[in-house]
Amino acid sequence: MSARWLSAAALAALALLVSFPGHASAARSLQHEGHDHDADMSSGGILMSGGSINMADPCYTAPDAPSCATFNRTDADWTDDLTQLCAAMPFMVGCTLWKQCEAGTAAGAYCELPSLAGDICTEDMTAMKGCEAYNALCGSNSTVVEQCLSAGPIPDHVLTFTVKDGIDSLCNTHCMGGCDVCGPTSEWKTCSEPLMVLARMCYEMPTMPECDATGFNGMCMDPEVKENFPLVCGEPPVVPDTCA
Ligand SMILES: [Cu+2]
Structure with a gap:
């Protein structure tokens, strides 16, 4: 029964992807642009859906280096990631959670910004613009970055x-x-x-x-x-x- 439900769910999810033009085009542009967005971000200004900014530190390419354990992506940069993600798809589970953390109706380790980014970028919407930094820093099993591990995404977060x-x-x-x-x-x-x-x-x-x-x-x-x-x-x- 649950297997049947799951495949029905997968089909429905696919249909939703197709019928939601914003998401489809976001995914498409991500595939086409690859890492070019780094160049776009040189202005450092707020550029909606340009992708994660400030990823020059070597820890983004080698998050398993021992010296990266204490590396810190700033709150401002995580907030920029979440802002881009939730502007594109405000109805995502992670955006609801973030909103509650901001409003003070939720609090605790899972309100930490890297954890919230992980709720969106792990399994749920991995390919979205704004997930680049999380994926690079926290996405691999070999990361030693404390910020990624201290809370991490909610275990078994719903998609x-x-x-x-x-x-x-x-x-x-x-x-x-x-x-x-x-x-x-x-x-x-x-x-x-x-x-x-x-x-x-x-x-x-x-x-x-x-x-x-x-x-x-x-x-x-x-x-x-x-x-x-x-x-x-x-x-x-x-x-x-x-x-x-
Ligand atoms: Cu009911």
Whole structure:
């Protein structure tokens, strides 16, 4: 059953990729431009979706060198990465988490900027512009950079398209709050925070199969994740219900 669900999810994710022009073109331009963006960034100014800036340090090419353990990408640079990523796809799981960390409704090790970048750039949206620095510094198993390892991404973090697929699947069986803005007939424009929609659904009905199948229950089973993100894993805000 779960294998069948997963392949259905993969197909749906593919369909979403195709039907979401912003994402498709972001992926395309990344492939075409390769590392040329480094040249674009010489102005040092804010250049939306130009990719990660300030990657000249040798630790970006050899993050396994012992001297790189203490290397520090600045908060400003991590913030620039996250800003680019979340400007391109604001509905990503990692963007919801970052927003809560910024607002102070979440706190802890998983609110550290490299951890949040990892939530987006590990498995979820690896090829997006803004992930270059994370991928280079933290993406390999051999990295010794403490900043990458101290928290690291949330273990078993849920993936954005998997969350959306879970909501679609669930809304196809019964209506709950959020099915209007995030369900099968909705567009990303109206589904600004799929994680919070699924979180509330799974808070109200934790035994729905999608809560396990998406990995949501599993992610929130981690005590530190639960403690850091009470709005996700504790009591998520009510999502208005227009079912009746
Ligand atoms: Cu339900």
